[in-house]
Amino acid sequence: MSSASLPLPAHHHAEPGTLARRLGHLGLVPFVAGALFVWLLGTRLDDEPFFFVVRGLTAYAALVVSFLGGLHWGMLMWLSGSAADEPALQKRALWVGIGYSLAGLVAVLMPPHAGLALIGFVLIACYLIDRKLYPAMGTAGWLTLRFRLTLVASLSCFLAAAQI
Structure with a gap:
């Protein structure tokens, strides 16, 4: 039986709500601020504060990637008894x-x-993989938000990396 034909639990939501969208966009602040800081202020600061911010941006970005991985585990637990x-x-x-x-x-x-x-x-890569996994887990409606967040976050990482 394919995962597309399995019924989803009653708690399934096709798209993110307002709070999820707002928090997702709020989560971009460290990405954008970090990239802007690196580009606008990086050459004017001593090495120590500059690399403190760079390490902070790198750690935050890694935490977000780990969070995305944790979502898969959480969705499997939540979908227990259906597509999962x-x-x-x-x-x-x-x-x-x-x-x-x-x-x-x-x-x-x-x-x-x-x-x-x-x-x-x-x-x-996470987004491209999730484009296949989210529909199978009944959360395809979140992909538009994921795309927007991924675009800004990855661009911020690339811009900061290019300036270091």
Whole structure:
């Protein structure tokens, strides 16, 4: 039986609500502020405060990537008894969730310019993978928000990495 034909639980919501959209956009503030800081103020500051902000942006971006991986685990728990019972979907979502977190860890351990560039690519890869997984888990309505957030967050990472 395909995951598309399985009934979704009653608590399923097709699209994010107002609060989710607002919080998602609020989560972009550290990305945009970090990239702006690096571009506008980076050359005017001493190394220590500059790299404090760069490391902060890298760590925040890695946390967001890890959060995206945790969503897969959470959705599987929430969908227990429906599409989540499909073994192939379970396996894919669980491995992807762990992969996101590990990619974030690797990025934090790299030099900041390389780590931020990696996270920019990982954010895009996460979105492309989630374009296949979200519909299977009944959350395709969240992809428009995910696309917008991914676009701004990855662009911020790339811009900051280019200036370091």
